[in-house]
Amino acid sequence: MKHYRACNLCEAICGLEIEHDGGSVLSIRGDKDDPFSQGHICPKAVALKDVYEDPDRLKSPVRKTPKGWEKISWRQAFDQINQKLAPIRRQHGRNSVAVYLGNPVVHNYGSLIFSRPFIRALGTRNVFTATSVDQLPHQFAASFMLGHSLLLPIPDIDRCQHILIMGANPLASNGSMMTAPGFERRLRALRERGGKVILVDPRKTETARVADEHHFIAPGSDVFLLLALLNVIFEKRLERPGRLEKFTRNLGALKAAVQGVTPAVAEAKTGIPAAIIERMACEFAASGAAVCYGRMGLSTQAHGGLCQWLINALNIITGNFDRSGGAMFPLPAVDLTGGKSTLGKAGRWKSRIRGLAEFDGALPAAVMAEEMLAKGKGRIRALFTNSGNPVLSTPNGKQLEKALGKLDLMVSIDIYINETTRHADFILPPTTGLETDHYDLVFNGLAVRNTAKYSPVLFKPGPGRLADWQILKELTKRLTPKKSAFASLKYKLKTPARILKLGLLLGPYGVWKSPAKFFTGLTLRRLKRRVHGIDLGPLQPRLPGALLTPDKKLDVAPPVFLARLGEIMTGPGDKVSADINEFALIGRRHVRSNNSWMHNTQRLMKGKGRCTVMVNPADAKNLRVSDGQSVEVSSRVGKIVLPAELTDDIMPGVVSIPHGYGHTGKGLELRVAKAHAGQSINDLTDDQIVDKLTGNAAFSAQIVKIRPAPKARK
Numbered sequence: 001m002k003h004y005r006a007c008n009l010c011e012a013i014c015g016l017e018i019e020h021d022g023g024s025v026l027s028i029r030g031d032k033d034d035p036f037s038q039g040h041i042c043p044k045a046v047a048l049k050d051v052y053e054d055p056d057r058l059k060s061p062v063r064k065t066p067k068g069w070e071k072i073s074w075r076q077a078f079d080q081i082n083q084k085l086a087p088i089r090r091q092h093g094r095n096s097v098a099v100y101l102g103n104p105v106v107h108n109y110g111s112l113i114f115s116r117p118f119i120r121a122l123g124t125r126n127v128f129t130a131t132s133v134d135q136l137p138h139q140f141a142a143s144f145m146l147g148h149s150l151l152l153p154i155p156d157i158d159r160c161q162h163i164l165i166m167g168a169n170p171l172a173s174n175g176s177m178m179t180a181p182g183f184e185r186r187l188r189a190l191r192e193r194g195g196k197v198i199l200v201d202p203r204k205t206e207t208a209r210v211a212d213e214h215h216f217i218a219p220g221s222d223v224f225l226l227l228a229l230l231n232v233i234f235e236k237r238l239e240r241p242g243r244l245e246k247f248t249r250n251l252g253a254l255k256a257a258v259q260g261v262t263p264a265v266a267e268a269k270t271g272i273p274a275a276i277i278e279r280m281a282c283e284f285a286a287s288g289a290a291v292c293y294g295r296m297g298l299s300t301q302a303h304g305g306l307c308q309w310l311i312n313a314l315n316i317i318t319g320n321f322d323r324s325g326g327a328m329f330p331l332p333a334v335d336l337t338g339g340k341s342t343l344g345k346a347g348r349w350k351s352r353i354r355g356l357a358e359f360d361g362a363l364p365a366a367v368m369a370e371e372m373l374a375k376g377k378g379r380i381r382a383l384f385t386n387s388g389n390p391v392l393s394t395p396n397g398k399q400l401e402k403a404l405g406k407l408d409l410m411v412s413i414d415i416y417i418n419e420t421t422r423h424a425d426f427i428l429p430p431t432t433g434l435e436t437d438h439y440d441l442v443f444n445g446l447a448v449r450n451t452a453k454y455s456p457v458l459f460k461p462g463p464g465r466l467a468d469w470q471i472l473k474e475l476t477k478r479l480t481p482k483k484s485a486f487a488s489l490k491y492k493l494k495t496p497a498r499i500l501k502l503g504l505l506l507g508p509y510g511v512w513k514s515p516a517k518f519f520t521g522l523t524l525r526r527l528k529r530r531v532h533g534i535d536l537g538p539l540q541p542r543l544p545g546a547l548l549t550p551d552k553k554l555d556v557a558p559p560v561f562l563a564r565l566g567e568i569m570t571g572p573g574d575k576v577s578a579d580i581n582e583f584a585l586i587g588r589r590h591v592r593s594n595n596s597w598m599h600n601t602q603r604l605m606k607g608k609g610r611c612t613v614m615v616n617p618a619d620a621k622n623l624r625v626s627d628g629q630s631v632e633v634s635s636r637v638g639k640i641v642l643p644a645e646l647t648d649d650i651m652p653g654v655v656s657i658p659h660g661y662g663h664t665g666k667g668l669e670l671r672v673a674k675a676h677a678g679q680s681i682n683d684l685t686d687d688q689i690v691d692k693l694t695g696n697a698a699f700s701a702q703i704v705k706i707r708p709a710p711k712a713r714k
């Protein structure tokens with residue numbers, strides 16, 4: 001039997017063809033008839049079978065007891081959680097309970113939809129999500145420039161002629177903040193039609209191998225490259241905003257802001273020769289269909305917000321915004337912006353200890369541990385985590401572990417006992433991907449083509465199994481005061497599929513918007529019939545209509561960015577270290593890994609160990625370190641020991657460690673992951689180093705010391 005669905009493991013949402021016998025998976029292939037992915041998959045898709053069959057996966061709720069984990073019924077779990085939660089909220093207030101939503105939540109429409117009412121019912125301001133260790137700067141820039149944090153410009157990769165990629169490795173990530181299954185094929189097609197690919201990164205990544213040019217850049221200095229590119233364009237009068245000019249404000253302020261950051265200034269900061277910077281700017285401006293795209297390396301650094309602002313500004317002033325081949329705006333079948341601005345949703349409250357501001361209702365994850373540890377009114381005493389492993393994925397993971405141990409109550413919705421959930425009092429395991437239906441609410445909004453696909457349930461969950469949304473719904477119900485019979489019934493009838501049905505009906509392709517399309521408009525029923533998905537066409541210009549700023553203008557230089565830029569331009573310069581043991585740390589990702597997930601599947605983890613420290617051979621010589629030798633990497637917050645991997649692919653003065661590893665704690669029941677434990681980069685990253693503008697964790701460019709590990713020292 002064949003089943004068709006979209007893979008929900010990463011942003012690429014590839015179509016899958018799954019052969020099965022009604023109870024187990026026989027094979028997983030790319031769905032050649034999927035109009036978007038056209039048969040592309042990566043090795044992770046096949047591992048969906050492993051997750052479904054994983055003997056380490058929890059299938060019923062468990063409670064921690066002095067003797068170990070004890071299986072309990074769902075009713076016992078919900079009752080006992082409620083009994084423990086109620087006095088905490090009563091005595092210490094709503095903010096004493098925190099929530100952390102991990103990255104998988106956005107890959108699961110049921111969990112995404114039902115997390116919101118749960119947080120609302122808790123009424124807490126201590127909400128943390130994986131956004132602030134990832135793409136928050138993109139959303140921050142979109143909110144202030146365009147009026148909504150989800151109005152995100154996406155490279156129109158299939159029609160552009162010139163792409164400048166900064167701090168991104170889409171060949172490993174399969175595209176990120178750019179849903180583009182088969183990214184390598186798309187990049188090769190760009191080059192075959194005479195286009196150019198330039199990559200700027202402190203590491204010669206997998207993507208560098210298919211680029212026309214690769215330039216090393218000093219980690220954390222990208223903001224100066226972007227300022228200089230804009231400077232050259234203004235100085236040489238190459239700016240051509242075209243039709244955007246009519247509805248763009250603050251062009252003059254932008255021009256003034258970049259004055260003085262010449263290519264020579266940028267060369268001193270970035271290490272990229274001024275002549276190359278000048279040429280890059282001129283080629284970009286002359287292309288006619290160019291796009292600049294920056295990802296993790298730019299977002300997760302101290303100037304992440306400024307970088308994402310300047311990328312948008314570069315695309316805008318060259319007219320490469322909202323036009324074919326530039327940065328464009330998808331029109332998904334379910335519009336998550338709801339037509340309402342998010343402009344006021346920033347800084348409405350601040351974290352208790354460090355005073356970092358909320359954005360879109362969440363505080364930076366970097367403050368989570370201190371909010372649990374620091375005594376006093378407002379301390380976090382209880383935590384709910386949903387599909388997250390912040391011990392491995394947020395900075396200073398060891399401190400967070402310590403903090404989790406101080407909680408009065410911790411509840412985790414998760415299928416695994418992992419580095420984070422092992423600290424929980426209760427673990428509530430949901431069904432997995434193949435046992436749930438899915439529609440991608442988020443990543444269709446970041447896609448390089450408009451498509452829609454509904455994934456039905458493949459294997460009906462057995463008795464006593466609950467989906468994430470059912471767990472959240474039950475937790476919410478118990479927090480909510482008695483409602484009227486009508487309200488209770490309404491809530492009871494709410495399911496992700498019913499909400500999706502409504503979203504499609506009211507969406508841009510739905511019958512509601514154009515009754516003339518009564519027989520052809522997009523409905524859930526019609527979507528279900530098209531098992532391979534529906535192609536809704538290439539991206540189309542959407543501005544100024546889609547802008548959600550109060551005056552319907554695109555702000556190319558919002559004051560909040562100008563103020564922060566002023567601070568970094570007038571602040572003290574970078575300290576130059578003469579210590580040959582000091583290096584700038586960057587992360588990295590591998591196509592067979594997905595943050596900290598998918599590490600308990602043998603088919604993905606086998607082979608040469610990937611958790612190594614990449615060191616340039618010239619640096620290794622100075623350090624007297626050989627390939628494979630254990631080295632100690634240390635920072636203010638901790639130290640780890642890993643094998644060195646000597647490679648010219650890493651820039652001198654920089655070292656790289658992948659994230660998501662470190663499956664070494666006691667009480668873990670992840671047999672495969674433990675066998676490939678590695679060490680966590682976040683036992684080194686400092687929670688005190690954040691992007692001051694957005695609050696995003698600044699993992700990239702933190703300074704670490706390297707030396708041969710004690711046993712290996714001569």
Ligand code: SF4
Nearest residue numbers: 007010013014042045
């Ligand atoms: S690229 Fe992403 S969506 Fe596609 S198969 Fe791999 S993990 Fe799944």
